[in-house]
Amino acid sequence: xxxxxxxxxxxxxxxxxxxxxxxxxxxxxxxxxxxxxxxxxxxxxxxxxxxxxxxxxxxxxxxxxxxxxxxxxxxxxxxxxxxxxxxxxxxxxxxxxxxxxxxxxxxxxxxxxxxxxxxxxxxxxxxxxxxxxxxxxxxxxxxxxxxxxxxxxxxxxxxxxxxxxxxxxxxxxxxxxxxxxxxxxxxxxxxxxxxxxxxxxxxxxxxxxxxxxxxxxxxxxxxxxxxxxxxxxxxxxxxxxxxxxxxxxxxxxxxxxxxxxxxxxxxxxxxxxxxxxxxxxxxxxxxxxxxxxxxxxxxxxxxxxxxxxxxxxxxxxxxxxxxxxxxxxxxxxxxxxxxxxxxxxxxxxxxxxxxxxxxxxxxxxxxxxxxxxxxxxxxxxxxxxxxxxxxxxxxxxx
Amino acid sequence: xxxxxxxxxxxxxxxxxxxxxxxxxxxxxxxxxxxxxxxxxxxxxxxxxxxxxxxxxxxxxxxxxxxxxxxxxxxxxxxxxxxxxxxxxxxxxxxxxxxxxxxxxxxxxxxxxxxxxxxxxxxxxxxxxxxxxxxxxxxxxxxxxxxxxxxxxxxxxxxxxxxxxxxxxxxxxxxxxxxxxxxxxxxxxxxxxxxxxxxxxxxxxxxxxxxxxxxxxxxxxxxxxxxxxxxxxxxxxxxxxxxxxxxxxxxxxxxxxxxxx
Numbered sequence: 138x139x140x141x142x143x144x145x146x147x148x149x150x151x152x153x154x155x156x157x158x159x160x161x162x163x164x165x166x167x168x169x170x171x172x173x174x175x176x177x178x179x180x181x182x183x184x185x186x187x188x189x190x191x192x193x194x195x196x197x198x199x200x201x202x203x204x205x206x207x208x209x210x211x212x213x214x215x216x217x218x219x220x221x222x223x224x225x226x227x228x229x230x231x232x233x234x235x236x237x238x239x240x241x242x243x244x245x246x247x248x249x250x251x252x253x254x255x256x257x258x259x260x261x262x263x264x265x266x267x268x269x270x271x272x273x274x275x276x277x278x279x280x281x282x283x284x285x286x287x288x289x290x291x292x293x294x295x296x297x298x299x300x301x302x303x304x305x306x307x308x309x310x311x312x313x314x315x316x317x318x319x320x321x322x323x324x325x326x327x328x329x330x331x332x333x334x335x336x337x338x339x340x341x342x343x344x345x346x347x348x349x350x351x352x353x354x355x356x357x358x359x360x361x362x363x364x365x366x367x368x369x370x371x372x373x374x375x376x377x378x379x380x381x382x383x384x385x386x387x388x389x390x391x392x393x394x395x396x397x398x399x400x401x402x403x404x405x406x407x408x409x410x411x412x413x414x415x416x417x418x419x420x421x422x423x424x425x426x427x428x429x430x431x432x433x434x435x436x437x438x439x440x441x442x443x444x445x446x447x448x449x450x451x452x453x454x455x456x457x458x459x460x461x462x463x464x465x466x467x468x469x470x471x472x473x474x475x476x477x478x479x480x481x482x483x484x485x486x487x488x489x490x491x492x493x494x495x496x497x498x499x500x501x502x503x504x505x506x507x508x509x510x511x512x513x514x515x516x517x518x519x520x521x522x523x524x525x526x527x528x529x530x531x532x533x534x535x
Numbered sequence: 536x537x538x539x540x541x542x543x544x545x546x547x548x549x550x551x552x553x554x555x556x557x558x559x560x561x562x563x564x565x566x567x568x569x570x571x572x573x574x575x576x577x578x579x580x581x582x583x584x585x586x587x588x589x590x591x592x593x594x595x596x597x598x599x600x601x602x603x604x605x606x607x608x609x610x611x612x613x614x615x616x617x618x619x620x621x622x623x624x625x626x627x628x629x630x631x632x633x634x635x636x637x638x639x640x641x642x643x644x645x646x647x648x649x650x651x652x653x654x655x656x657x658x659x660x661x662x663x664x665x666x667x668x669x670x671x672x673x674x675x676x677x678x679x680x681x682x683x684x685x686x687x688x689x690x691x692x693x694x695x696x697x698x699x700x701x702x703x704x705x706x707x708x709x710x711x712x713x714x715x716x717x718x719x720x721x722x723x724x725x726x727x728x729x730x731x732x733x734x735x736x737x738x739x740x741x742x743x744x745x746x747x748x749x750x751x752x753x754x755x756x757x758x759x760x761x762x763x764x765x766x767x768x769x770x771x772x773x774x775x776x777x778x779x780x781x782x783x784x785x786x787x788x789x790x791x792x793x794x795x796x
Contacts, residue, residue: 142671143668151668152669153665153669154664155594155663156666156687156688156689156699157594157714159666159667159668159695160693161691299600300604309591312593316594316713317715318713320713415638416638416641416672421641426638426642429639429642430638430639430641430642431589431590431639432591
């Protein structure tokens with residue numbers, strides 16, 4: 138790679154975007170570098186985190202689940218309790234504060250499950266910015282409640298009818314919009330993906346999750362966790378939950394990726410299990426693709442994990458063996474969705490249910506004096522309809 | 536000398552502007568693409584860009600997106616495209632460029648790709664999602680095989696133009712407007728300023744593309760630089776007439792050539 142190439146995680150990362158947006162990417166990099174350590178910026182973000190988003194999020198001891206699984210002591214990091222219902226608000230508030238400082242007046246975003254879209258629409262309402270959210274047409278149907286939420290918040294939502302009608306296609310459409318309107322528009326990417334500086338910047342806005350886990354666990358238990366589990370689509374909540382522990386080698390980091398109907402069926406989104414190195418959406422990373430580099434259609438019951446790639450820092454953590462990634466099928470995720478609802482009275486997002494499922498596998502293999510933390514990235518209200526449908530129940534009177 | 540450089544040198548000595556046209560490989564099939572390439576050369580194209588279809592072409596507008604997907608749905612792949620180039624090389628000695636996304640090169644194997652370019656007779660590549668900062672991804676391989684990696688500048692490039700233009704080889708692809716490929720009814724870029732900046736540091740011919748769809752625009756835009764690039768407008772004709780599009784495309788290319796002469 139070139140000496141001018143920026144944002145590398147081992148061989149992964151970089152800035153593979155059309156020339157039209159290269160200056161915008163560089164301006165964002167410069168602005169982020171300038172403001173990330175700026176006291177005013179940090180204070181404003183900290184205040185928003187506390188007074189608007191409701192941080193710090195709780196670290197809850199899941200006693201019933203711990204007893205039921207009979208292994209490690211289980212804690213749940215309640216990102217689902219943040220304002221807007223997921224970890225996405227952490228990143229969005231940071232990016233919108235930057236956009237304001239850069240003088241941008243229009244915000245665009247992509248969304249899969251709608252969590253990032255809702256968070257972006259929320260922050261734009263708060264700061265009085267024009268907001269347009271791109272959502273795959275299929276996702277707009279499976280997450281129609283979130284579409285209406287975004288509209289309520291004053292954003293416009295464009296259902297993208299192209300390719301596979303899901304998250305990947307929403308990103309393509311957002312990138313084309315950005316190329317057209319780059320002078321006025323800030324692209325608020327929702328995950329640790331895309332061209333540099335996004336993977337680093339989004340991780341920095343999400344790393345507060347692992348920083349809080351460390352502090353809260355030291356207070357409650359006086360020690361570090363032995364294992365942290367999080368779901369991985371593009372990988373923002375998991376990077377946030379892992380990051381502060383990367384140098385603590387005793388902490389096992391486990392990502393749950395979406396295995397859909399099973400990794401051998403061809404209907405899955407298990408990028409780590411089945412992906413190969415490629416260059417797409419601005420980054421070199423692992424992707425599900427064919428031998429000619431055409432991006433494969435992917436599938437998961439979870440719109441938020443239904444993506445054929447993964448953030449470049451995860452690709453590095455996998456390659457170096459620092460983190461491990463486990464495929465979780467739709468069936469396992471739905472079972473975990475129901476399990477957490479009944480056991481702890483917490484309805485998780487179907488994305489986060491993948492992390493619960495992986496914890497169900499790992500916790501019983503651990504000792505009672507060990508600690509496992511599940512990052513519960515979002516709440517499941519948005520998924521109730523589709524889970525009912527999965528179980529053959531029609532809960533909507535039409 | 537590379538065929539691109541040779542052709543552009545000849546045009547320069549005659550004081551003529553270049554016409555570069557684009558067609559998506561495999562839409563509706565590779566036999567038709569082969570005929571279209573020959574027809575376009577016969578009708579006045581000086582250089583032809585063959586678009587390698589990609590599943591997610593983020594720099595393309597609707598017309599080329601649709602052509603790419605049609606082509607892929609018929610199973611077009613790089614092996615087939617190299618086969619077509621090999622057949623074309625028995626019939627023409629004019630410059631051929633592959634326009635493609637970096638993943639289709641990288642995944643195929645960058646070294647193997649450029650070796651095949653040399654062996655089959657591809658003279659250059661244009662990779663819209665490979666900016667200046669990442670040029671080393673292909674440059675050493677392209678260079679060792681005598682294949683030109685064409686650079687792009689855009690109206691948003693500003694201070695980047697000097698670096699990019701001074702290193703450009705073959706020609707500099709000047710993107711007319713922000714946004715993606717596809718026809719435009721009007722252009723809002725200040726072309727005097729844009730090309731003024733480009734000419735300060737560019738040692739190779741400068742070609743303008745994105746949005747040029749008729750002889751009037753072709754004539755006007757060619758006044759600013761050394762030639763024009765037309766893509767979506769050709770692909771649109773192919774979309775309408777399919778296997779029988781050669782004559783229509785030929786007529787259109789002829790009208791463009793006459794406009795820029």
